[in-house]
Amino acid sequence: MASLFVIQGDDQGRRYELARDMISIGRDRGNEIVLHDTEISRRHAEIRMKDGQFTLVDLQSSNGCFVNQKRVMECPLTHGDRLQLGHTLMIFTHTAAAPTTRPISVSLQEKHREGSRIIHSIRHEEGSQIFLPSELREAGQSQNLQNNLQLIYDTALAVSRTLDIEQLLDYLLGLIFDWVEADRACIVLIDSHTKMPEAKAQRVREGKQGVEEAITISRTILEYVLTNREGVLTTDAQDDQRWSPEGSIISSGVSEAICVPMQGRYGIVGAIYIDTYTPPDMTASPLRARFTEEHLKLMIAIAHQAALAVEDTHYYSAVVRTERLAAMGQAVAAISHHVKNILQGIHGGSYILEEGIKSGKMDVVQHGWGIVKRNQDRIAHLVMDMLSFSKEREPDRSNASLNDVVEDVVNLMRNRAKENNVVLEFRPDIDLPMGLFDDEGIHRAALNVVTNAIDAVLEVENPRVVVSTEFREAERELVCTVEDNGHGIPAEMIEKVFSAFESTKGNRGTGLGLPVSQKVLQEHGGDVDVSSEPGKGTRFTLRFPWVHVPTDDTRY
Numbered sequence: 001m002a003s004l005f006v007i008q009g010d011d012q013g014r015r016y017e018l019a020r021d022m023i024s025i026g027r028d029r030g031n032e033i034v035l036h037d038t039e040i041s042r043r044h045a046e047i048r049m050k051d052g053q054f055t056l057v058d059l060q061s062s063n064g065c066f067v068n069q070k071r072v073m074e075c076p077l078t079h080g081d082r083l084q085l086g087h088t089l090m091i092f093t094h095t096a097a098a099p100t101t102r103p104i105s106v107s108l109q110e111k112h113r114e115g116s117r118i119i120h121s122i123r124h125e126e127g128s129q130i131f132l133p134s135e136l137r138e139a140g141q142s143q144n145l146q147n148n149l150q151l152i153y154d155t156a157l158a159v160s161r162t163l164d165i166e167q168l169l170d171y172l173l174g175l176i177f178d179w180v181e182a183d184r185a186c187i188v189l190i191d192s193h194t195k196m197p198e199a200k201a202q203r204v205r206e207g208k209q210g211v212e213e214a215i216t217i218s219r220t221i222l223e224y225v226l227t228n229r230e231g232v233l234t235t236d237a238q239d240d241q242r243w244s245p246e247g248s249i250i251s252s253g254v255s256e257a258i259c260v261p262m263q264g265r266y267g268i269v270g271a272i273y274i275d276t277y278t279p280p281d282m283t284a285s286p287l288r289a290r291f292t293e294e295h296l297k298l299m300i301a302i303a304h305q306a307a308l309a310v311e312d313t314h315y316y317s318a319v320v321r322t323e324r325l326a327a328m329g330q331a332v333a334a335i336s337h338h339v340k341n342i343l344q345g346i347h348g349g350s351y352i353l354e355e356g357i358k359s360g361k362m363d364v365v366q367h368g369w370g371i372v373k374r375n376q377d378r379i380a381h382l383v384m385d386m387l388s389f390s391k392e393r394e395p396d397r398s399n400a401s402l403n404d405v406v407e408d409v410v411n412l413m414r415n416r417a418k419e420n421n422v423v424l425e426f427r428p429d430i431d432l433p434m435g436l437f438d439d440e441g442i443h444r445a446a447l448n449v450v451t452n453a454i455d456a457v458l459e460v461e462n463p464r465v466v467v468s469t470e471f472r473e474a475e476r477e478l479v480c481t482v483e484d485n486g487h488g489i490p491a492e493m494i495e496k497v498f499s500a501f502e503s504t505k506g507n508r509g510t511g512l513g514l515p516v517s518q519k520v521l522q523e524h525g526g527d528v529d530v531s532s533e534p535g536k537g538t539r540f541t542l543r544f545p546w547v548h549v550p551t552d553d554t555r556y
Contacts, residue, residue: 002054002094004047005164009088010036015164018054023047025085026059028525028545029395039063039086042525042545047077054094056083079171093167122296123230165313169201172272172306177205180298181290182258182274184215188222189262189270189310197222197270217273221259225271231260231303233296256291260299262307269310272303345375395438395523397547402469402478403428405439409446410467413454417465422454427468435478436547437524442480445520448513449482449528449540456486456538471546477526480542488534497530517542 002018016023016033024031028042035044041061048055054077058065066084067075077083081092169187176185186202202215225232234257257275261268276290349371356364410426417424450467457463466483489497498518518528526544 002049002092004033004083004090004092005167006035006088006090009086011088018047018049021049024059029523030525030545035085035088036522037086037088040088044085054092061085093171122293122300123228165310166201168306168309168313172302173201173203176272176274176299176302177203180274180295181276183277185272185274186215186217187262187270187272187306188217190226190268192314197226200270215273215275217259222271222273225259225261226268229261229263229268231258231296231300233258233291233293235291258291258296258299260296260303262303262310264304264307264311266311269307272299272306274299339379343375346372349373349375395441395520397436397438399434399436400439401432401434402437402442402480403430403432405443406446406467406469406480409443409450412447413450416451417454420454420458420463422457422463422465424454425464425466427466429468429470432469432471432478433546433548437478437544438520441520441523442542442544445517445528445542446480446482448517449542452513453482453484453486453538453540457484460486472543475543476546477543478546481539482542483537483539485537488536489530489532489538490534494530494532498528 004016004018006012006014006016020032023033024043024046025033025035025040026042026044027035027037027040031043040063041059043059044061045059045065046057048057056065056067056072056075056077058073063086064071065075066072067077068082069084077092077094079092079094083090083092173185173187176182182205184202184204186199188197189200190196191198221232221234224230235255255276257273259271259273262270262272349368351368353365353368353372356362356366356368407426407428410424414424416422446467450465453465457465462485464485466481468481468483470479470481471477472479497514514528521528521542521544524544526542529541529543530538531541532538
């Protein structure tokens with residue numbers, strides 16, 4: 001499966017599978033891949049697939065498309081390519097490009113096998129000797145050295161371009177099959193909790209006749225490799241004095257095997273095992289040795305690169321988990337604070353209500369009920385904002401009038417504005433066309449912004465909030481603007497107004513209203529813009545693309 005994996009940008013860590021013949025990429029919610037990057041155009045690029053080949057096509061974006069740091073208009077993609085769009089850096093992966101293999105099963109156990117012996121064992125540090133200059137003086141070694149360097153380069157490139165363990169291990173097995181004449185291979189990792197080795201990736205070469213569909217690796221040799229940090233090369237021949245028959249190395253049918261430790265910066269993270277397989281009925285015939293000491297050194301070098309990548313991936317995963325826990329803790333603390341204040345309000349209103357009932361004074365009862373009702377509305381509003389902010393959703397679009405939606409919001413807020421002596425004006429565009437959008441979502445987004453605007457003018461003279469609508473024909477956008485004459489927002493706070501739980505209202509605000517509004521507009525492929533001047537007021541502009549629905553009375 002081909003995919004894009006984001007390694008830099010606001011969407012870092014996300015993976016997008018390329019499961020269609022054409023995938024659009026951009027900032028608008030209408031794209032198959034939506035990237036939250038202000039440097040990316042609304043429809044920035046497309047990835048097109050034909051006959052198994054994926055091609056990146058620039059859709060005349062403002063800031064261009066870059067593949068491996070080169071600007072392109074149209075470029076075929078290969079496994080491991082780096083795509084830079086705006087501030088977002090992605091890796092293109094296509095596991096189908098790896099050598100043809102198929103999964104097999106692996107078991108770790110003791111099996112009796114007489115006639116096996118170790119012909120080489122070297123320490124992890126000796127793996128670097130495949131690059132020693134002395135080898136160049138030996139006949140025929142320069143080409144081998146060049147090939148080894150290419151393989152290590154490819155391995156380093158592969159492990160630097162993904163933070164996904166399964167994809168990393170799968171690609172490493174593909175490289176090994178491509179460069180080493182092995183029939184079967186598996187990668188064993190040490191479980192971080194149990195500290196026990198577990199097979200995580202395994203393959204058998206396709207088209208190999210008579211190959212056993214299961215690998216059995218002796219725990220004795222695996223423990224030797226992991227404990228002594230030595231790679232071993234074994235073959236089915238005469239006994240080796242270091243190994244008893246009870247601790248035999250590999251099961252019947254295997255001719256040669258290499259097992260090497262995955263040595264990282266901080267210790268052993270696992271092991272890589274490869275072997276050649278000869279069916280038992282052919283073991284009597286003379287066989288050519290396919291593994292050499294040079295292969296053993298090469299596998300140790302590969303295993304070291306793989307181990308570094310596994311450590312980096314585990315570290316990255318730990319960082320992500322820590323960030324998620326911290327965000328969750330912040331959310332719980334903020335929500336608990338607001339719920340506590342609301343409960344206090346309900347408790348106070350209930351007390352006044354109870355006293356009014358006891359005394360038979362209806363004005364006291366009405367006052368207490370008013371407090372309870374307001375706090376009920378606050379908690380309902382908080383819950384709805386939490387649901388809207390936390391849940392990924394597609395807009396439930398229907399043919400609707402933005403004028404009708406915004407007018408309903410204004411009418412809902414008129415009583416509150418009147419109670420606080422705020423002038424609330426509505427200036428609709430009478431020629432506004434009907435459009436296809438989620439009227440309930442846009443209603444909630446506009447309600448949050450209008451509520452904030454009224455709160456922003458409570459402490460100024462002649463408080464005024466003006467709500468208007470318009471259709472921007474050049475941009476093909478529907479727009480709702482909310483202006484107030486409040487104190488304004490300091491320049492250093494502009495960037496924070498859309499951050500969750502950042503509120504300038506003190507105990508009156510949850511810090512979710514504006515983030516929810518922005519999320520709703522972005523789900524429609526639009527956004528919320530803000531401009532403010534301290535001492536003069538603030539303007540919020542809610543805009544989203546107009547989707548035309550043909551009707552008899554539509555002018556467009």
